[in-house]
Amino acid sequence: MPELDLVVIGGGVSGITAAAHARRAGRVVTLLEAGERLGGCCHTWRPCDDYWLELGAHTAYNSYGALLALNPDPAFGNLIARAKVGYHFIEDGRPSSPFARLGFLEAARYLPFGLGRGKSGIDVETWFTALLGPGNWRRLLAPAFAAVLSQPAGPYPAEWLFKRKQRVKAAPRKFTHAGGLQGWLAELASGLDVRLGRTVQGLAVAADGVRLSLADGELTAREVAIAVPLDIAARMLGDVVPELAARLGATPMAECDTHAVVLPAAAVRLPPLAGLIGADDDYYSAVSRDYLPHPHWRGFAFHFKPGRLDTGGRRAAIARVLGCAVADFAHETSKVNRLPALTPASVTLAGQLRAALAGTPVRLVGNYLNGLSLGDSAHYAAQGG
Ligand SMILES: Cc1cc2nc3c(=O)[nH]c(=O)nc-3n(C[C@H](O)[C@H](O)[C@H](O)COP(=O)(O)OP(=O)(O)OC[C@H]3O[C@@H](n4cnc5c(N)ncnc54)[C@H](O)[C@@H]3O)c2cc1C
Incomplete structure (x- = not known):
């Protein structure tokens, strides 16, 4: 009989959301995080007592329903609305509005043909070039989306870039937290059995669950949810779904x-x-x-x-x-x-992984299965993979 019920590996937004929602559903959850802090890509740096700065994710929206559902205060009094400031390009050393880069004539020529085009199987560059024209893609959209994704945006799957989501109207539209986003996630994780400094090195499916190997020994669990970066997840899945794991691991x-x-x-x-x-x-x-x-x-x-x-x-x-x-x-x-670095092929692979893992005690959550935003990661993780 396994010693633990559900083990979640990884304490970023995906792992915390998967763990907290499973706990609400009555599971006994243990969260193992390799590092000495929770948050993963939500990394709030505090160089002095009265100031912090986000080194990773910085903006949360009231469309991030799976996260807001875990908020300890249903009135969202712990969230701080962001002041209205905008993004700019630098032109001739001075900030300049993104609209200054929009070619209106080109956009008007392309829009009637690009609007309403399906996004399935198409990358962001193809979809937005058809919508607003190649000049607008090059001058405005490619750098703006690269800024959002922190990587070249062209190959990213169009259907995962902006998804229509319901807004939680009672929460501020864009917000942060007194402790930054890392502080907010730590608050959402309160009450969970979190074990920091525990790196899972590998896992194997056994007759009655999963065996996890760690530097200092083994753990057994009825079920495991993997919520670690894609390359590490691919290695963990090597014995479970070898062919799909190899394809996942080939994603740069x-x-x-x-x-x-x-x-x-x-x-x-x-x-x-x-x-x-x-x-x-x-x-x-x-x-x-x-x-x-x-x-x-x-x-x-x-x-x-x-x-x-x-x-x-x-x-x-x-x-x-x-x-x-x-x-x-x-x-x-x-x-x-x-x-x-996701592509339209990642969308197909995510579906195949979901289907292949359905009959196993291993679940997979993470920002390579549903898009990169905190809301997308959390939405998928809340469903348990
Ligand atoms: C610079 C930057 C800016 C961003 N800005 C935004 C933004 O403003 N808004 C937004 O919505 N999204 C933003 N994102 C995207 C978003 O932050 C990420 O997609 C999301 O946080 C990923 O969460 P995750 O839990 O899936 O993975 P991660 O955050 O990578 O967490 C994985 C965790 O697993 C742990 N781990 C790794 N290996 C092991 C192991 N073997 N055993 C145990 N634990 C392990 C890691 O230490 C880590 O804590 C940004 C991302 C970056 C990098």
Whole structure:
């Protein structure tokens, strides 16, 4: 008889949502997280007592129903509405509205033929080029979507980019939390049996459940939900669904070199903004904390295209864009962010994996099965894979 009921592997948004919804449904859940914090891609960096900055995901919407359903306060008093600030390109060293890049004549020529076109099996570049024209794709949409996805956006499946979802009207439309998104996820996980610093190295299906191998021994569970990054999930599934696991593992991972700085507000030349879209520069996006202004500090997380600049180059680029000196940076940190590079074939593979795992004690959740946003990851995870 297995010692545990349901084990969830991975403490990002997918694992937390899968675990919390399963617990509500009466399961006894154990969540194993390799790192020393919950959150995964929701990584809120706190360089000083009164200031934090998101190094990964930064924006949550009131369409993220599976997450909002777990919120401890049904009136959502713990969520903070984001101040209304927008994204900009930089043109001639100054912020410029994305609309300035929209070619209206080209859009008008393409729109009547592109509207209403199905998205199934089509990548984002093909779909949006048909909708607004190749010039608008190149100048505006390709860099804007790359900023959203932190990777080149063209190959991404069109049906997974923007999905129509119901909004929870009682919650702020776009929001954060006093502890940032990592703090919010930790709040949603409260009451769960969370074990940090537990890296699952492999798993095998046994007669009465699943055997998990960890560095310091083995665990057995009736059922396991895998909620780890795609390449690690593919390795874990190697003995369960070998052929599909090999195909999942062949999906590339997209990296970005994130470099974040916090500096005195007076040192920054830019007006308050949600962030910058890198376009032809070395970064996909530079996400600010101006949606939750602070009287003294401003913070920016630059998500650089991978392998282009060393640390010195990234610092110089940040100073150039912000119009300040490197010496103005009061706090700095960096990390590599990783996301799956999804394509329309990922949508098909997700369906095949779902079907193949249906009769096994192994479930798979994660941002490669339903889209990259927190809401999409959570929506799928809440259904249990
Ligand atoms: C820079 C960036 C900006 C983003 N911005 C937004 C945004 O503004 N809004 C939005 O909706 N989405 C955003 N996203 C996307 C979103 O954050 C991710 O798609 C989502 O958080 C993925 O969650 P996950 O739980 O599936 O995976 P992850 O967050 O990767 O979590 C996986 C967890 O598994 C753990 N793990 C790994 N291996 C093991 C193991 N062997 N054993 C145990 N645990 C293990 C990891 O430590 C990690 O905690 C952004 C992503 C990035 C990178």
